[in-house]
Amino acid sequence: MDSLYLLIPVVLVFLVLAIRFLSWAIKSGQYDDLDTEGQRILFDDDATPKPIPKPQVENDKT
Amino acid sequence: MPDSALELAEDCYHCGLPIPQHLNLTVNISGEAQAMCCPGCQAVALSIVDGGLENFYRFRSEHAQRPNETSKHQWHVYDLEEVQADFVARLASGEREAQLLIQGITCAACVWLLEKQLANMPGVTAVTVNASTHRCLIRWSNDTQNLSHIMSECQRIGYEPSPATDEKAFQARKKENRQSLMRLGVAGIGMMQVGMVAIALYAGGLQGISEGMQNLLRYLSLVIATPVVFYSAKPFFQAARRSLAHAQLRHLNMDVPVSFAILGAYFASVYSTLTNSGEVYFDSVSMFTFFLLVGRYLEMRVRHSNSLAMGSLSQLLPFTANRLAEPESDPVAVPLKSLLVGDRVLVRAGEIFPSDGCVLRGSSSVEEALLTGEAKPLRKKVDDLVIAGTLNTESVLEVRVTALGQNTTLSAIDKLVSRAELEKPLQQTLADKIAAYFVAAVLILSLLVGSFWYFYEPEQAFWIVLSILVVTCPCALSLATPVALAAATSAARRQGLLITRAHVLESMASITRIVFDKTGTLTLGQLRVKHCIPTQKQFDERQCMALAAALEKNANHPIASAFLAETAGFFSASDIRQYTAEGVEGQIGKQCYRLGSIEFVSNIFPRTIQSNFNTSVPERNLQWILLGSEDGPVAWFGLSDSVRSGIKPLLSYCAAESINSELLSGDASSAVAVLAEDLGIQDFQAGAKPADKLARIHGLQALGEKVLMVGDGINDAPVLAGADVSIAMGAATDLAQTRADAVLLNNNLQAIARVRGIALKTRIIIRQNVTWALCYNALALPLAALGMVPPWAAAIGMSASSLVVTLNALRLNR
Numbered sequence: 001m002d003s004l005y006l007l008i009p010v011v012l013v014f015l016v017l018a019i020r021f022l023s024w025a026i027k028s029g030q031y032d033d034l035d036t037e038g039q040r041i042l043f044d045d046d047a048t049p050k051p052i053p054k055p056q057v058e059n060d061k062t
Numbered sequence: 063m064p065d066s067a068l069e070l071a072e073d074c075y076h077c078g079l080p081i082p083q084h085l086n087l088t089v090n091i092s093g094e095a096q097a098m099c100c101p102g103c104q105a106v107a108l109s110i111v112d113g114g115l116e117n118f119y120r121f122r123s124e125h126a127q128r129p130n131e132t133s134k135h136q137w138h139v140y141d142l143e144e145v146q147a148d149f150v151a152r153l154a155s156g157e158r159e160a161q162l163l164i165q166g167i168t169c170a171a172c173v174w175l176l177e178k179q180l181a182n183m184p185g186v187t188a189v190t191v192n193a194s195t196h197r198c199l200i201r202w203s204n205d206t207q208n209l210s211h212i213m214s215e216c217q218r219i220g221y222e223p224s225p226a227t228d229e230k231a232f233q234a235r236k237k238e239n240r241q242s243l244m245r246l247g248v249a250g251i252g253m254m255q256v257g258m259v260a261i262a263l264y265a266g267g268l269q270g271i272s273e274g275m276q277n278l279l280r281y282l283s284l285v286i287a288t289p290v291v292f293y294s295a296k297p298f299f300q301a302a303r304r305s306l307a308h309a310q311l312r313h314l315n316m317d318v319p320v321s322f323a324i325l326g327a328y329f330a331s332v333y334s335t336l337t338n339s340g341e342v343y344f345d346s347v348s349m350f351t352f353f354l355l356v357g358r359y360l361e362m363r364v365r366h367s368n369s370l371a372m373g374s375l376s377q378l379l380p381f382t383a384n385r386l387a388e389p390e391s392d393p394v395a396v397p398l399k400s401l402l403v404g405d406r407v408l409v410r411a412g413e414i415f416p417s418d419g420c421v422l423r424g425s426s427s428v429e430e431a432l433l434t435g436e437a438k439p440l441r442k443k444v445d446d447l448v449i450a451g452t453l454n455t456e457s458v459l460e461v462r463v464t465a466l467g468q469n470t471t472l473s474a475i476d477k478l479v480s481r482a483e484l485e486k487p488l489q490q491t492l493a494d495k496i497a498a499y500f501v502a503a504v505l506i507l508s509l510l511v512g513s514f515w516y517f518y519e520p521e522q523a524f525w526i527v528l529s530i531l532v533v534t535c536p537c538a539l540s541l542a543t544p545v546a547l548a549a550a551t552s553a554a555r556r557q558g559l560l561i562t563r564a565h566v567l568e569s570m571a572s573i574t575r576i577v578f579d580k581t582g583t584l585t586l587g588q589l590r591v592k593h594c595i596p597t598q599k600q601f602d603e604r605q606c607m608a609l610a611a612a613l614e615k616n617a618n619h620p621i622a623s624a625f626l627a628e629t630a631g632f633f634s635a636s637d638i639r640q641y642t643a644e645g646v647e648g649q650i651g652k653q654c655y656r657l658g659s660i661e662f663v664s665n666i667f668p669r670t671i672q673s674n675f676n677t678s679v680p681e682r683n684l685q686w687i688l689l690g691s692e693d694g695p696v697a698w699f700g701l702s703d704s705v706r707s708g709i710k711p712l713l714s715y716c717a718a719e720s721i722n723s724e725l726l727s728g729d730a731s732s733a734v735a736v737l738a739e740d741l742g743i744q745d746f747q748a749g750a751k752p753a754d755k756l757a758r759i760h761g762l763q764a765l766g767e768k769v770l771m772v773g774d775g776i777n778d779a780p781v782l783a784g785a786d787v788s789i790a791m792g793a794a795t796d797l798a799q800t801r802a803d804a805v806l807l808n809n810n811l812q813a814i815a816r817v818r819g820i821a822l823k824t825r826i827i828i829r830q831n832v833t834w835a836l837c838y839n840a841l842a843l844p845l846a847a848l849g850m851v852p853p854w855a856a857a858i859g860m861s862a863s864s865l866v867v868t869l870n871a872l873r874l875n876r
Contacts, residue, residue, distance in 0.1 A: 001275060008282055015255060015286065022247040026240050033192040039170035043121050 074099030076107050076220075078125030079586065079809075092116045102129040106220035113179055113219070122171035124808070127792070129166075129220045137210035139382050140225070145397040146209065149225040153201070157187060160209060161226040162198040164191065164216065168807070172221070179219055183207060197226055225381070235366050242362055245294040246355045252290035253348040257857075259283050260345035264854045273338070280335040283344035291328050295351045297358070298324065316540045319501050323535035324350055330528045340525050346532050346857045353864045357541040360548035379451055383416035384408040386460065389423075405463045409454045411640050417450045418465035426456040426639075457639040496539065496832075504534050511847045526849045532856045533846040534839050538863040542831035545871035550824040553874050554817045558808035559789070566803050569787045570821035572768050576716055576814075577759065577781075579773035580727035580734060583791055584741075584811075585703040591624050593700035606697035608633050610689055613648045613657045624701055645687070653691045659749075663690040671695075685733035705737070708811030713741055715815035722767075726750045726758060726781075755781045772806075772814070789814065823874055831867045838863045 025031065074081055075089075075096035087098040089107040098104040106129050110118055139145055150160045164176065173191040180189040180200060185207025191198045200212060216223040226232065259279050266276055302321035324347055331342040384393035386406040393408040398416050401407070406422060409415055415428075425443040429452060442448055448461055450470040465471075508527050515523035551561050561567065578584050594603045601609065607625065612633040614622035635648035635655070645658015647666075656663040664672055671694040685701045716723050725746035727734045734748035747758065759781055762769050771785035782788035782802040790802035792809045806813060842859055845851050851859070 001272075004275070004278065008278065011255070012282075012285070015251065018251055019248060022251070023244060026243050026247070031243055032236070032239070033194050039123075040174070043117075043171070043174050 073097075074103050075119075076103040076126050091119055103220075105129070106218070109218045109220075110175065110179075113182070115175055115178055118171055118175045121174060122169055124168040126168060126172070126220055127166040129217075137214045139210075139395060139397045140213055141208050141210045142397055142400075144399045145225070145381070148399070149229065150209070157201050157203050158209075159199065159201045161229065162200065162213070162216075162223045163226045164196050164198050165222040165224070166220060167191070167193055167196050169193070175219060176216065176221060180212060180215065183212065183215060186212065195232075197232070198223065238362065239366065242355070242359050245297070246352070246359055249290050249294035249348065249352040249355050252286050252294070253345075253352045255286045256283050256290075256345050256348045259286070260854070260857070263342070267852070267854075277335075277338060280342050280344075283342060284332060284335050287328065287331075287344040287348050290348045290351050291324060294355060295321075295324050298351075298354065316500075316536055319504060319534075319536050320350070320354060320540065322501075322504075323531050326531045327528065330524070341528075341853045343528070343532055343853050343856065346535075346853065346860060349857060349861055350535055350537055353537050353861070354540055357544045361544040363548065380414050380416050384410075389460070401463055401466055403463050403466060407461050407463060408458060409448075409461055410458045411454060411456055411638075413454055415448050415450050415452055415454060415461065417461075417463045418470045419448050419450075419461035419463050421446045421448060421459055422462050423460035424458055426454055426459050429453045429455050455640060496836075500536060500539075504531070507843065507847070515849075522849055526847065529849070529851045529853075529856055530843065530846040532853075533842045533851055533859060535860060536835070536839070537860050538835035538838060538867045539832065541864055541867050542835055542871075543828055545868050546824055546828045546831060546874060549871050549874040550820050553820050554804075557816045557820070558792075558806060558810055558813040559817045560805045560807050561803070562805065563803040566787055567821045567824050569768065569803075570770065570818050571825045573721060573770040573787060573818070574767045575722040575724060575762060576770045576772065577724045577726055577762075577785070578743075579771075580725060580729055580737065581703065582774040583706075583772050584709055584725070584737065585705050590702060591699050592702045593698070595698040595700075597695045597697060601696060603697075606689060606699075609650060609655060609696065610657050610699065612650055613638060613646050613655060613689075624699075653693070655689065655691045655696070657689045658687055660686075660688050663688040663695070666690065666692050667694050668692070685729060705741075706809070706811055708813070709741060712811045712815050713743070715818075717742075719818070726755045728755075756784055759784050770814075772811075773802075820874065827870055827874060831870055834866060834870070835863065 073079065075091070076098055079099050081097055081099040087101065087104045088095040089098055089104055089111060090096075091107065091111055096107070098107060103126075106126070110116065146158075146160070149162070150158050153159055167173065167176075170193050173193045176191045176198065177189050180186055180198075183202075185205070186200065186202045188201040189198065190200075202209075202212065213223045259282050263271070263276065263279055263283075265271075266279075298317045299321050301317040305318055327343040327347045330340075331344050331347070334340040334342050379398060381398055382395045383398055383401055384407055385396045385401065386393055386408055389406070401417060407416060407419070411426070421442050421444050423444065425441065428440050428442050428448060442459065447464070448454075448459070450465070508530050511530060512523050512527040515526050547567065550567050554561050554567070591607070594606055596603060596606050611625040612635040614625045615635065615638070633650050635650045638646060638648040640646050641658070641662060644662040645656055647654065647656045649655070654666060656666055664675055667675065667690060675695065685703070687699050687701065689696045689699065713723055722745065723743050725734065725738050725741075725743050727746070727748055728750055729748060732748075734746055738744075738746035747754070750758070759769055759771065763786070768786045771781055771788045772791070773782055773788070774791040782790060787804070788802040789804045789806050792805055792807045838859070842851070846856075
């Protein structure tokens with residue numbers, strides 16, 4: 001049981017790290033959109049889209 | 063992805079709406095020719111295929127939205143600096159970053175499509191699209207690319223972008239969301255750790271534990287529980303303090319007993335730890351905090367998604383206005399921001415006034431339902447005042463700007479709407495009502511029990527009172543409603559109904575009558591000319607169609623679209639004026655022509671013809687409109703529309719549930735009676751102008767009926783605001799959607815029946831939850847009073863009762 005005198009402070013250090021990690025995850029916006037991200041892994045990204053032609057100068061200002 | 067469930071032979075592959083007969087538009091997708099319902103869908107599908115993104119059709123779980131055929135955007139205004147100032151940021155790297163709102167996102171595959179398509183454009187460095195908030199963050203280099211091209215590209219693949227100008231409100235919500243998550247996270251982690259230590263203490267209580275070790279573990283619990291109490295639980299204390307500051311017992315809410323319990327248990331446990339006596343309740347305190355925060359978080363998410371769908375009133379203003387440099391010059395589209403007081407602007411029929419103003423030229427009818435809820439269009443002539451955000455329905459007006467932006471009448475309304483957003487759903491305030499009695503009961507009981515024990519066995523008194531406080535913490539009661547409402551709202555969303563106001567579920571459970579609009583709601587709103595019968599030898603069928611097309615050229619009404627596909631451009635009409643629910647009038651050549659209802663058109667006939675005119679329609683089952691000139695009738699047009707498939711099941715559900723159904727239509731023809739008869743609807747009214755519809759609803763409400771209104775058009779907007787519950791079709795105009803309480807995203811009328819079922823279940827479940835929570839407290843209280851509830855029992859009891867309430871609420875998710 002004496003080992004607890006060492007382990008408990010270690011636990012506290014881990015707790016602080018865990019909370020800092022959580023804080024980083026939330027601040028970097030990882031929890032902002034829970035719906036899309038769940039489905040994103042199902043999308044097959046092998047398809048490479050074709051390039052879109054360069055924008056042409058538009059002359060429709062009246 | 064269940065594509066096979068979406069494919070039916072006669073439905074559009076892209077948007078799922080039925081394909082009109084004789085229309086044969088196809089697009090080759092992944093090797094197979096797929097049918098399209100209109101040139102709009104075909105164009106979008108082709109763009110998707112050309113971009114190499116056909117996989118969109120494999121990934122998607124919902125149909126796409128039908129692209130808006132009549133929206134002609136002038137994207138170039140978005141390149142102007144003044145317009146960009148609102149929603150575009152210049153980054154240090156020289157790139158620009160814009161926040162856009164995207165309309166038309168129906169599922170995660172839309173996000174994939176948009177991100178892939180936009181990211182592939184030259185000059186675009188980053189694209190993120192969020193499916194829940196419908197916001198798009200896009201970063202690009204302004205030398206290689208411009209915003210107008212990016213936005214037009216969005217539109218090409220079928221989504222409508224617009225600048226996200228509700229930035230402040232959005233940031234506030236985002237901050238609230240993140241802070242709540244952080245609090246929840248800290249409480250959760252704290253709860254688990256303290257729980258872990260607590261089990262050791264419980265075991266110690268049963269098996270024996272050295273005092274040194276017990277002390278150590280208690281201090282550990284104290285250290286971990288402290289941030290949980292003072293950081294995570296802070297919102298409860300703030301709310302309780304605000305509630306107590308108002309000092310009336312009636313207005314206490316649940317936060318008061320909750321705060322008592324948390325703080326009381328915490329400080330008592332601290333005392334225990336320091337004096338090495340009695341019991342500690344850190345585990346219960348942490349668990350309370352966590353469960354209660356979960357309830358609050360769910361509430362907040364529902365509140366936030368309400369705000370998202372509602373949008374802000376300021377987005378009802380157009381982004382551009384047609385400014386006239388001189389009275390006779392051509393109008394130039396300029397950004398709204400660049401208007402100044404004193405400018406002259408041109409507002410056409412069907413357009414929204416960009417500012418408050420004074421009429422300089424023209425006369426028209428304006429619908430101010432947006433502000434007054436009054437559906438009756440007001441006549442405006444020279445020198446009359448017009449209000450920003452209202453709709454010019456009839457004909458073009460030249461207006462001098464008198465007030466802009468923050469000074470308009472509209473922004474005053476905006477503030478009212480924001481206030482309304484904060485209103486709590488009635489069911490929740492039921493729990494709050496109980497709160498006052500609850501606090502009183504708990505305090506009285508604690509005093510009684512405390513005094514009893516004080517005389518009987520004084521050392522126990524304090525701990526017993528404490529255990530009463532802990533056991534009676536209204537954890538389950540606080541969770542009872544929010545969890546149920548959150549589960550029900552998401553279940554409704556899955557059925558296709560997006561609920562945007564808090565009272566919907568409760569009100570839907572008690573409706574007595576359901577009122578439908580016809581065109582666009584019960585029917586698809588896709589009128590096609592089935593028969594054209596010229597009445598004179600002068601014009602043949604094609605010419606009659608061309609005449610009608612010329613008159614309906616700029617109109618937004620479903621009837622107009624029946625003619626648009628035809629020979630447009632053959633004739634051209636001038637001086638076109640719209641008469642709401644009656645028809646349209648214009649000059650073609652030297653003659654004045656009218657197209658619309660029989661009464662309206664025959665008003666310009668010479669009197670001799672008028673009296674002899676045979677007003678019986680050739681065939682009953684179609685909607686007939688008449689084209690006539692000052693010489694007499696020219697042609698009859700028979701229009702037919704198709705009925706939505708979900709209506710019959712919905713009506714049989716209503717009949718089974720004793721809900722009366724009614725049809726109120728602006729269409730004055732016999733088609734209304736025919737449709738009502740067909741569907742078995744007993745009460746119906748044809749030719750109902752917006753004012754008539756609203757009057758009818760008010761009349762019903764005066765009789766004590768609770769009315770559910772389902773509509774889609776601009777003239778339904780006041781009624782949608784006036785009914786007890788209102789649902790706008792997903793295909794409705796933006797104005798109708800913002801005025802309604804809920805939006806039927808997939809246009810499937812059957813969903814209404816299912817959601818009502820959900821609403822009924824929700825009511826039952828909330829009652830069950832509240833009953834259970836009260837019973838639990840009633841049972842546990844005597845046990846606590848007798849001193850039979852050690853901390854571990856309190857913790858288990860509290861978490862078990864919260865779990866029961868939550869699991870019960872989750873039944874709504876099925």
